[in-house]
Amino acid sequence: MRSAALIAVDWGTTHARAYRLDDAGSVLGVRAEPLGIRQLGDLAYPDALARLLGDWIDESVPRIACGMVGSRQGWREAPYVDCPASLAALSRGLVETGPGGIAIVPGLATRDAAGVPDVMRGEETQILGAVPADSPRTLVVLPGTHSKWASVERGVVRDFTTCMTGELHEALVRHTILGRLADGPSGAGGDGAFDRGVERGLGAGGFMHDVFGARTLALAGDLAPGDVTEWLSGLLVGREIRDTRRWAEQAGDDATRVLVVASDVLAARYLRAFERAGIEAVKGPADAAATGLFRIACAAGLVAVETA
Amino acid sequence: MRSAALIAVDWGTTHARAYRLDDAGSVLGVRAEPLGIRQLGDLAYPDALARLLGDWIDESVPRIACGMVGSRQGWREAPYVDCPASLAALSRGLVETGPGGIAIVPGLATRDAAGVPDVMRGEETQILGAVPADSPRTLVVLPGTHSKWASVERGVVRDFTTCMTGELHEALVRHTILGRLADGPSGAGGDGAFDRGVERGLGAGGFMHDVFGARTLALAGDLAPGDVTEWLSGLLVGREIRDTRRWAEQAGDDATRVLVVASDVLAARYLRAFERAGIEAVKGPADAAATGLFRIACAAGLVAVETA
Numbered sequence: 241m242r243s244a245a246l247i248a249v250d251w252g253t254t255h256a257r258a259y260r261l262d263d264a265g266s267v268l269g270v271r272a273e274p275l276g277i278r279q280l281g282d283l284a285y286p287d288a289l290a291r292l293l294g295d296w297i298d299e300s301v302p303r304i305a306c307g308m309v310g311s312r313q314g315w316r317e318a319p320y321v322d323c324p325a326s327l328a329a330l331s332r333g334l335v336e337t338g339p340g341g342i343a344i345v346p347g348l349a350t351r352d353a354a355g356v357p358d359v360m361r362g363e364e365t366q367i368l369g370a371v372p373a374d375s376p377r378t379l380v381v382l383p384g385t386h387s388k389w390a391s392v393e394r395g396v397v398r399d400f401t402t403c404m405t406g407e408l409h410e411a412l413v414r415h416t417i418l419g420r421l422a423d424g425p426s427g428a429g430g431d432g433a434f435d436r437g438v439e440r441g442l443g444a445g446g447f448m449h450d451v452f453g454a455r456t457l458a459l460a461g462d463l464a465p466g467d468v469t470e471w472l473s474g475l476l477v478g479r480e481i482r483d484t485r486r487w488a489e490q491a492g493d494d495a496t497r498v499l500v501v502a503s504d505v506l507a508a509r510y511l512r513a514f515e516r517a518g519i520e521a522v523k524g525p526a527d528a529a530a531t532g533l534f535r536i537a538c539a540a541g542l543v544a545v546e547t548a
Numbered sequence: 549m550r551s552a553a554l555i556a557v558d559w560g561t562t563h564a565r566a567y568r569l570d571d572a573g574s575v576l577g578v579r580a581e582p583l584g585i586r587q588l589g590d591l592a593y594p595d596a597l598a599r600l601l602g603d604w605i606d607e608s609v610p611r612i613a614c615g616m617v618g619s620r621q622g623w624r625e626a627p628y629v630d631c632p633a634s635l636a637a638l639s640r641g642l643v644e645t646g647p648g649g650i651a652i653v654p655g656l657a658t659r660d661a662a663g664v665p666d667v668m669r670g671e672e673t674q675i676l677g678a679v680p681a682d683s684p685r686t687l688v689v690l691p692g693t694h695s696k697w698a699s700v701e702r703g704v705v706r707d708f709t710t711c712m713t714g715e716l717h718e719a720l721v722r723h724t725i726l727g728r729l730a731d732g733p734s735g736a737g738g739d740g741a742f743d744r745g746v747e748r749g750l751g752a753g754g755f756m757h758d759v760f761g762a763r764t765l766a767l768a769g770d771l772a773p774g775d776v777t778e779w780l781s782g783l784l785v786g787r788e789i790r791d792t793r794r795w796a797e798q799a800g801d802d803a804t805r806v807l808v809v810a811s812d813v814l815a816a817r818y819l820r821a822f823e824r825a826g827i828e829a830v831k832g833p834a835d836a837a838a839t840g841l842f843r844i845a846c847a848a849g850l851v852a853v854e855t856a
Binding site: 352353354401403404407416446447482 | 660661662664665666667694695709710711712713715716718719720722723724725748751752753754755756757759760761764765767768770784787788790791792794795
């Protein structure tokens with residue numbers, strides 16, 4: 241094995257993924273296990289880490305982790321850092337679990353226009369890994385169960401907001417009358433239904449009325465029952481873009497470039513919706529968590545970086 | 549028994565409720581059974597009607613019904629009538645099931661600003677029963693699983709819109725992470741949490757972000773876990789009022805009076821939310837369905853009405 245400069249772990253609720261990185265931040269190896277913090281049962285955190293790392297364990301190599309492992313229910317709590325938050329602020333917020341353990345990255349906190357708190361834990365690392373530390377203002381989108389949108393500039397997360405897009409889609413499809421329509425055959429094709437949903441999502445209607453359109457379009461024969469799930473997905477992604485664009489405009493971020501950090505499949509759906517919204521967006525890099533963990537470790541002095 | 553001029557049945561998915569009315573439309577008696585169209589099993593519609601009416605059956609007294617009994621899955625389909633729809637148009641749309649049967653009121657159909665269809669079936673009768681036939685423009689709100697808002701003027705339903713408020717609340721509370729927070733003790737009191745939710749609902753945020761506030765407020769200790777359900781209820785009712793007010797403004801109905809047709813408990817919640825929104829609203833009459841069925845029967849000539 242080439243010599244490692246850092247072991248970086250993206251440690252969430254269901255899974256843990258470990259990266260072995262060299263002193264330039266390049267990924268030498270990846271190991272993933274279903275050892276998320278809710279899956280450990282009686283297994284202690286040090287034992288879970290040992291199982292995840294296997295023969296990578298080397299006390300001379302520093303270790304760093306991000307994600308729910310730093311929550312109150314995790315190994316050790318790493319208190320939230322307020323936005324705007326720089327790489328340096330995150331590195332100052334690192335919490336050590338103790339000897340043989342790992343340094344844990346704090347989550348981020350902010351408040352929305354109404355003063356209601358918002359939090360993220362794990363995504364801050366992906367966000368700072370996705371955007372070069374010297375980049376101009378960028379909107380980073382991490383779609384998912386709880387989508388995160390962050391405004392980033394020169395290694396600082398200026399602000400962010402959360403949309404419950406993925407979880408709401410699942411609740412609508414699995415637990416409302418809209419989903420009960422969805423057992424029939426699909427129509428002309430999923431993309432068409434998704435695009436039509438995006439159009440409605442980008443429109444001016446109210447959410448609780450607009451979702452009901454899945455039912456009435458299906459009843460009227462204007463939407464094939466098997467396309468309801470895709471149509472609703474488009475509606476929610478479109479609405480997320482519409483509402484969060486408004487949020488970004490208020491922050492003066494409406495003219496910035498948009499980076500979508502997601503799997504290929506999910507990123508493609510968002511890029512498709514952004515295109516319909518007339519917003520330029522590109523897919524972010526893979527392994528953003530590993531890059532983010534490397535950058536935070538460097539800022540903390542855990543990794544000796546050669547400077548020219 | 550005093551002599552009846554009409555038997556009127558509000559026949560929905562889970563329940564059927566029959567009214568015995570005199571020739572002034574006054575209610576002489578009420579009978580309700582869990583004989584909704586999805587509860588009949590092998591029971592035929594004529595037999596279900598006989599069981600509901602019991603000794604009220606009198607072939608000389610006309611019968612009329614509204615609700616899902618007129619849907620494609622009901623006794624006989626009474627096709628939707630397009631808005632704007634008058635009492636006369638509804639009476640012309642009555643569909644007879646045949647001898648010994650009943651005349652069924654059609655539902656209403658419209659299209660929203662984006663051309664997406666909207667429908668109601670049963671509520672049109674409550675709406676026309678709640679508002680005197682000679683009344684000026686009124687917004688009638690029927691809150692519930694699928695809330696209906698209708699603009700009514702002099703016996704004509706001009707237009708309406710649906711919000712999936714009740715069903716969305718149940719899906720959020722029972723099938724998302726927001727509901728899983730809600731098992732703890734409640735705080736200062738439900739009303740306070742409901743009011744705070746209404747404030748957020750009336751605000752300018754996006755729906756999928758605003759609902760996530762239930763989680764972040766609870767995590768931050770700003771909302772007692774046991775108050776999450778009430779807070780979410782307030783948020784959804786407030787958002788329904790915010791969005792539908794916009795719909796009403798576009799229809800030129802923003803200055804009209806608002807009538808809430810619901811049970812005492814549910815009406816009180818909406819009136820409370822309307823007050824916070826600075827909109828004057830009052831509770832509508834009880835037995836609006838019976839009154840609506842009587843008015844439609846009169847318009848159809850089923851009931852001989854003495855005119856002065």
